[in-house]
Amino acid sequence: MTGGLTIVGLGPGPVHWIAPEASAAIAAASDIVGYQPYVDRIPERAGQRRHGSDNRVEIDRARHALTMAAEGKQVAVVSGGDPGVFAMAAAVFEAVEAGDPAWRSLEIGVIPGISAMQAAAARLGAPLGHDFCAISLSDNLKPWAIVERRLRAAADGDFVIAFYNPASKARPERIHQAFEILRGCKSAETPVAFARSVGREDERIVVTTLGEADPAAADMSTLVMIGSSETRFIDRPGKSPWLLTPRTYGAGR
Amino acid sequence: MTGGLTIVGLGPGPVHWIAPEASAAIAAASDIVGYQPYVDRIPERAGQRRHGSDNRVEIDRARHALTMAAEGKQVAVVSGGDPGVFAMAAAVFEAVEAGDPAWRSLEIGVIPGISAMQAAAARLGAPLGHDFCAISLSDNLKPWAIVERRLRAAADGDFVIAFYNPASKARPERIHQAFEILRGCKSAETPVAFARSVGREDERIVVTTLGEADPAAADMSTLVMIGSSETRFIDRPGKSPWLLTPRTYGAGR
Numbered sequence: 001m002t003g004g005l006t007i008v009g010l011g012p013g014p015v016h017w018i019a020p021e022a023s024a025a026i027a028a029a030s031d032i033v034g035y036q037p038y039v040d041r042i043p044e045r046a047g048q049r050r051h052g053s054d055n056r057v058e059i060d061r062a063r064h065a066l067t068m069a070a071e072g073k074q075v076a077v078v079s080g081g082d083p084g085v086f087a088m089a090a091a092v093f094e095a096v097e098a099g100d101p102a103w104r105s106l107e108i109g110v111i112p113g114i115s116a117m118q119a120a121a122a123r124l125g126a127p128l129g130h131d132f133c134a135i136s137l138s139d140n141l142k143p144w145a146i147v148e149r150r151l152r153a154a155a156d157g158d159f160v161i162a163f164y165n166p167a168s169k170a171r172p173e174r175i176h177q178a179f180e181i182l183r184g185c186k187s188a189e190t191p192v193a194f195a196r197s198v199g200r201e202d203e204r205i206v207v208t209t210l211g212e213a214d215p216a217a218a219d220m221s222t223l224v225m226i227g228s229s230e231t232r233f234i235d236r237p238g239k240s241p242w243l244l245t246p247r248t249y250g251a252g253r
Numbered sequence: 254m255t256g257g258l259t260i261v262g263l264g265p266g267p268v269h270w271i272a273p274e275a276s277a278a279i280a281a282a283s284d285i286v287g288y289q290p291y292v293d294r295i296p297e298r299a300g301q302r303r304h305g306s307d308n309r310v311e312i313d314r315a316r317h318a319l320t321m322a323a324e325g326k327q328v329a330v331v332s333g334g335d336p337g338v339f340a341m342a343a344a345v346f347e348a349v350e351a352g353d354p355a356w357r358s359l360e361i362g363v364i365p366g367i368s369a370m371q372a373a374a375a376r377l378g379a380p381l382g383h384d385f386c387a388i389s390l391s392d393n394l395k396p397w398a399i400v401e402r403r404l405r406a407a408a409d410g411d412f413v414i415a416f417y418n419p420a421s422k423a424r425p426e427r428i429h430q431a432f433e434i435l436r437g438c439k440s441a442e443t444p445v446a447f448a449r450s451v452g453r454e455d456e457r458i459v460v461t462t463l464g465e466a467d468p469a470a471a472d473m474s475t476l477v478m479i480g481s482s483e484t485r486f487i488d489r490p491g492k493s494p495w496l497l498t499p500r501t502y503g504a505g506r
Contacts, residue, residue, distance in 0.1 A: 011272075014274075015273070016272060016273045016274035016277070017272045017273075017274060017365070018272070018273070019264075019269060019270045019271070019272060019367065020268070020269045020270075020271070020273070021267075021269035021270060024269070058500075082367075082371050082374075083375075084371055084374040084375055084379060084380075084381045084382070085371070085374075085381050086382070086383075086500075089374075089375075089378070089379035089382060090379040090382025090383070090497065090498065090499055090500045091500065092379070093378050093379045093382070093487060093495055093497040094497065094499050094500070096487060096495070097485075097487050097497060104487065104488070104489040104490065105489065105490055108495075109375075110374070110375035110376075110378070110379075111375065112270070112367045112371040112372055112374070112375045113367075113371075114272065114335075114365045114366075114367070115371070118335050118337055118338070118365040118366075118368070119365055121335075121337040121338075121342075121363070121365070122336075122337055122342075122362075122363035122364065122365045123363075125342070125346050125363070126337060126342035126343040126345070126346040126363075127337075128337045128338050129337070129339070129342060129343025129346070130339075130343070130389070130395075131386065131387060131388045131389060131403055132386065132387055133384065133385065133386030133387070133407075133410075133412055134384060134385055134386070135384045136383070136384060141500045141501040141502065142383075142500075142501060142502030142503065143502065143503060146411070146502050146503065149409075149410060149411070150384055150410040150411070150412065152409075152410075153406045153407070153409040153410025153411075153412070154386075154406070154410060156402075156405075156406040156409065157386075157402060157403040157405075157406025157407060157410075158399070158402070158403070158406075159386055159403065159406070232350075234346060234349060234350050234357065235357070236357040236358065237357065237358055242346055242349070242361075244343065244346040244347065244350060245343065246343055246347050247311075247339075247343050247344065247347070247394045247395075248394040248395060249394065249395030249396065249399050250395065250396060250399065
């Protein structure tokens with residue numbers, strides 16, 4: 001009996017953003033492992049076991065999934081967004097690295113998904129049309145100093161910046177500190193967007209500027225997008241403007 | 254008659270990575286517009302018009318699509334990968350910005366897709382498990398100086414780096430210059446991967462280090478991934494190692 005483990009991206013929410021390969025892997029699994037709200041998104045199927053767990057126990061969840069795969073089960077670890085981007089793929093491979101050497105012989109697959117910054121970009125126009133970076137503002141697992149260093153580097157490089165995990169109840173000040181740093185090194189006119197729960201019923205998009213933005217608008221369901229020096233608004237009648245980061249650089253200077 | 258325009262992501266190649274919303278938008282379109290090889294991927298349907306065009310005419314293609322939408326057609330502009338990431342969304346909104354003001358009243362939608370760095374990451378393990386940036390090495394539309402500035406900033410920020418458009422026949426030296434810059438500021442042991450045509454028949458993955466990498470391994474179908482100081486190999490029997498950028502930072506120092 002040969003088991004296997006597939007880490008599956010569910011995208012940001014709506015079923016119409018889940019890749020057919022992801023749906024097929026979920027259908028074929030004997031066991032579904034994941035954060036309970038993600039497991040709840042998957043239709044129940046007779047004979048398929050479901051193992052929902054709390055948030056912040058990613059490594060335990062990964063070990064459990066690997067143990068079952070080593071026992072011969074076909075395990076699907078479900079992840080929000082793209083499992084490779086601030087999600088379950090890193091936790092699974094951390095568990096592999098530190099765990100039973102036999103796990104290195106398992107078939108472990110990753111099925112990519114739409115990540116939050118892509119869903120946000122799709123609603124906003126084309127903010128990621130040029131070089132960009134993605135930074136998680138969570139300092140649960142890294143020192144805040146590296147976040148600050150990356151914010152300054154992102155500004156130095158004039159990248160468009162996408163913030164993941166911009167706020168938590170435990171550390172509501174982080175997003176304010178991040179904006180303070182960026183306001184010190186980028187124009188107040190820089191376009192900024194807060195894209196909350198994109199694709200879900202409670203979707204809410206706020207388009208503003210770095211100077212005018214209220215960082216408190218971000219919660220843990222929000223993707224924050226900060227433009228480069230080239231990002232600009234395209235006004236349109238009756239709706240909030242589109243954001244565009246053009247493919248050219250420096251043409252208007 | 255109300256027209257509309259949807260910019261649709263086809264992902265990196267395989268049908269099983271195309272989101273159901275993208276397939277539905279293609280099926281519903283009266284007119285399909287795109288770079289000929291992308292149009293060729295779409296099954297022909299009676300009554301649906303197809304407008305394939307050459308590479309490097311993105312703005313002409315975008316204007317043509319917008320003109321047809323303004324005439325009342327339902328136009329799907331197909332794009333490789335995610336249209337928002339170094340693809341057609343920016344070209345369409347550039348055309349909107351510079352074009353007929355009436356185009357700003359059109360319904361313009363973007364449907365995200367799997368981008369090349371995500372497909373590459375899925376094959377490699379979890380290289381994008383932490384903060385990262387994406388840089389296009391093409392200097393068709395931007396000065397090479399901004400690419401150099403971004404490479405240095407990406408190294409300063411210790412980001413994982415994904416290179417898009419790493420090589421062209423016209424400028425084969427750019428990828429060599431990029432590696433030279435990174436070799437000057439990152440460890441020779443930094444994991445590097447060349448992921449070519451991921452998901453297609455000619456898929457080829459090379460895992461190496463910054464010190465040992467041959468930049469000539471990259472062509473225009475290659476996504477190049479450069480690790481951060483935390484990215485490491487996980488060896489496994491009989492196969493090339495996985496790449497892992499863990500969620501923690503600085504734990505081993």
